[in-house]
Amino acid sequence: MKKALLISFAALSLASCGAKKKIAELEQKNKECQDLLNSTTMKLNLCLTEKDALSQQNEYLKKNNSDLINSSKELTVLTTKGAENLERSLESLKEKDLKISRLQDAITKKDSVTLALVTSLKKNVGLDDQDVNISVDKGVVFINISDKMLFKSGSYVVTDKAKTVLEKVAKVINDKPDFECMVEGHTDNVPFTGNAILLDNWDLSVKRATAIVRVLTKDLGVNPKQIIAAGRSEYIPLVDNKTAENRATNRRTRIVILPKIDQFYDMIEKEMKTMSK
Template sequence: MKKIFLMAATASLVLSSCVSKKEFADLEARHKETKDLLNSATVKLNACLEEKASATAKVEAMEGQVADLRKANNDLKETNQGLIENTKDMTVLTTKGAENLEKSLESMKEKDLKITRLQDALNKKDSVTLAIVSSLKKAVGIDDPDIEINVEKGVVFISIADKLLFKSGSYNVTTRAKEVLAKVAKVVKSKPDFECMVEGHTDNVPYKKGDILLDNWDLSVKRSTSIIRVLQELGVDPGKLIAAGRSYYVPLVENDTAENRAKNRRTRIVVLPKIDQFYDMIEKEMKNLSAEGK
C-alpha cells in the first residue's frame, strides 16, 4: 500500500510539471476515486476474511458434531446389539422358566392327586370303622353301663367289665358273657378285612390261687385266650384273633378303692383294620398313579 502511495505521489509530481492544471485535476480526481475503490475493496476483503473464518469455525464445529453423532450412532448400535443378545438370552431363560413352571405344576397336580387318593383310602377306612361302631352299638346295645363302644384314632374299642365275663379271680367265661360275645362275633364276622385283639386287664391285687397261673400277667392273658376261644366257637376266623394281656399296668383309674379296682378289671376287644391290607391298598393306588404318569 505504501509503495502505491509513493508511486502515486511521484507520478503526481512528475505529471504536475508536464501537464496542465486541468489534466492534473482530472488525474487527482481519478486518484481519489481509485483510492476510494481500494479502500472499499479492502473493507470488503476484510469482511470476506471474517466471513471465511466464521464459516471455517462453523464447519469445524459441524464436523465435531458429525463426529459426535457418528460415535453416538456406533454406541447406539452396540447398545442395540447388546439388547438384542440380552433379549435372546431372556427368551431362552423365559422358555426354560416356563418349562420348569409347567413341570412344577404337573408335579403339584400329581401330588394333589396322590393326596386325594390316599385321603379317599383313609376316608374309606374311616367309613368302614364307623359302620362297625354303628353295627356293634345296635347289636350289643349302648344302654348297658358295663359295655362301652368308642373310636380312638380310627380304631374301634369294645370295653366289657369283668363282672359280665368272669367270676372274681376266675378266667372261665360266664353264660351271660357268651350272649354278649355272640353279638360281637356276628359284627366281626361281617368285616373280613378287620382283626380282633382281645386285651385282658386286671386290678393291682396280686393273684395268689396257686394253680398254673403265677400272677396278674398270667391271669390277664388267660382271660384273653378264654374270650378268644369263645369267639372262635362262635365262628370267628382264628386267623383274625390276637390274644394280649396287660396285667394291671394300664389302669383306667387309681386302684385305691373297691369301686375303682372293679373299673380296672376289664376286657377290651380292639377291632382294627389289617395293617398289611391297608398298606397294600395304598401301594396299589401309588402304582396306579405311576402308571398313569408314564
Template sequence: MRKAILALSALALVTASCGTKKKLAECEAKNKEIQDLLNTATVKLNTCLAEKDQLNSQIDFLKKNNSDLINNMGNMTTLTAKGAENVEKALESMKEKDLKISRLQDAITRKDSVTLALVSSMKSAVGINDPDIQVNVEKGVVFISISDKLLFKSGSYIVSENAKTVLGKVAMVIKSKPDFECMVEGHTDNVPYKSNGVLLDNWDLSVKRSTSIIRVLQELGIPSKQMIAAGRGEYIPLVENNTAENRQTNRRTRIVILPKIDQFYDMIEKEMKTLSGK
C-alpha cells in the first residue's frame, strides 16, 4: 500500500512538472512575440519622431517663406507701381524721340527735294546734251563739271569769252538759290607746270583758275559771300594721266552747289542734341 502511494505521488510530480514546462514554454513564446511587437513599435515610434522633426523643420521653413512672401508682396506692389511709372516715362521719351527723328528726316527730305529741283533747273539751263558739261548729284550735293577746253587755253587761267555764256547760265540758277553756296574747284592733269614767277605749280594754277571763274560769277551778280574758291591741283584725277585724252578729262573745273554747310549742320546738330537729351 505504501509503495502504491509513493508511486502515485511520483506520478503526480512528474505530471505536474510536465505541465509547468509546457506553460513556461508558452510564456516564453508569448514573451518573445510581445518583445518583437515592442521592438517593431519602437522602430515605428522613432521613425515617426524623425518624420515629425522633419515636418517641423518644413513647417518653420514654410512659415518663414510665407512671411517673406507677404513682405515681398508689399515690396512688389511698390516696385510694380514704380515700374509702371518708369515704363510710362520711357514711352513718353520714345514718343518725343520719334517726333524729333521725324522732324530731322523731314528736314533732310526737304533739303533733298530742293537739291533735286536744283539739278533739274541746272540741267535745263546749261544744256545736259553737251559732253563737256556734266551735271550730277552725289550724296545730296549738285556737281557741275566743265571741261577746261571750254574755259581756258592750255596753261592759262584767263577765262575765255565763250566760257562766259556757259557761266551765265550757271549764275542764273545760283542766283535763284540764295541759301546755297557755290564752291568752284580747279583740277589739272599731272604735267608739271612751268613756273612763270607768279604761279609755282599745278596747284597754284588750279586755285588761280578757281578764282578767275569766281570773278566772272561776281560780275554776273553772284554775291561774293555765297562763293568759295578751291584748288585741287592734280591730286583728284578722274582717270589715269597716261594719255593725252585722259589728261584732257582730268583738266576740269567743278562747280559744287550745296546748302550752306554751317546752317544745315547747325540744324542737324541742334536736332541731334535735342534727340540725345543733352
C-alpha cells in the first residue's frame, strides 16, 4: 500500500514539473510574441508617419508641377509678346532711321539753296564792297549794308550810291520769285532829337526800312509780296556803342533773304513731331 502511494506521488510530482516547464515555455513565447507585436506596431506607426510625409510631399510636388506648367505657359506668352515687342521696336527703329534720313535730305537741300544764294550774291552779282557784309546763320542769308552807303546822317532818303547796291540785291530777289526778303532798319543808341516827322530811333529805323522797300519795289521791280519792312531801332547792335566807329557799324540796314522752301521746313516739322511721340 505504501509502495503504491509513493509511486502515485512520484507520478504527480513528475507531472507537476512538466506542467511548470510547459507554462514557462508558453510564457516565454508569449513574451516574444508581445515584443514582436510591439516592434511591429512601432514599425507600422513609423510607416504611417512616413506615408503621411510622402503624401504631403506628393501633394506639394503636384502643386509645384502645376505651377511650373502654368509658369511655362505664361513664359511662352511672355516670350511671344517679347518677340512681338522686339519686332515692333525694330520696325520703329527702321522708321526713325528713315525719318532721320529724310530730315538730313531736307537739311542738305536747304543748305544747298542757301549756298547757291550766297554764291550768287558774292560772285555773280558782285556784292563785295567793304561796306556790305554777307553772312549766313541757321540757313538764313543776311546782307548788312552800312548806313553811310544808304543815307545821310539822320535822314531816311536813299542816296544814289545806295541804289547801285540795291540794284544788285533786287536782281537776286527778282531771279528768285520763291524767296522772301525782310528789310530791317537799325540805329545806334544815340537818342534821336526828333522833329515833326521822326520822334525817335524807332521812327528812324522804320522809315529807313520802308524807304529801301520803296526803292526795291517801285524803282527796281521787286514784287511787293516778297518784301517785309521792319524797324529794329538800337536794340540789336552788332558791337557795343562805346566808340564812334562802333556806332557807325551798328547804324545799318539789314536785308534778310529767306528762301521759300516750305516743303522742306514742313517736312522737317512734321517728322520732328512724329519722332517726339
